[in-house]
Amino acid sequence: DTAVSQTPKYLVTQMGNDKSIKCEQNLGHDTMYWYKQDSKKFLKIMFSYNNKELIINETVPNRFSPKSPDKAHLNLHINSLELGDSAVYFCASSPIAGGRNTQYFGPGTRLTVL
């Protein structure tokens, strides 16, 4: 009974390709996020959506585009993949935006760009 799920778990692809990572939460939360954990192990936020509206957009290349078809899903599309995009990408969700809501994380997607 997974709360926040991501697919795929592993993704290996060539430079220049376009790929997508999907995220779904069944917690009824209004807010979803994408984080990137790079080779230095820092977890950094990339995007946040609240009820399908973008509320956080950190300095991320335009090649990265989040898409939220409904509030239970937040997908991440990456165009023209580069070597530096190799990382683990985590999706998360929380009940509402603002306040002290705990964020619940998915298991992560390990992206390797060759």
Next chain:
Amino acid sequence: DQQVKQNSPSLSVQEGRISILNCDYTNSMFDYFLWYKKYPAEGPTFLISISSIKDKNEDGRFTVFLNKSAKHLSLHIVPSQPGDSAVYFCAARVEGGSEKLVFGKGTKLTVNP
């Protein structure tokens, strides 16, 4: 610019003893702090949090202490158990701001039987 720092990449303790994980921050606008625990191949899971109006929060074997003047917080686990072996991330948030969490690099805790 590391606003949240966990200077010890790893810590090893014996089962039954106390584990103390440390975290420092530089941004004085942070006033809500969280600890997350992460097992290999899994996402981080929330462990415990503390608001800046408190200096201590306890939940079972886990206690978080906050020293605002020193911009320092610590997580105490007593007694430590082998199942506590994981990477622990400290995170901070600006109160009243966005939901953005700023994470440290994590400390890998190993509890030896």
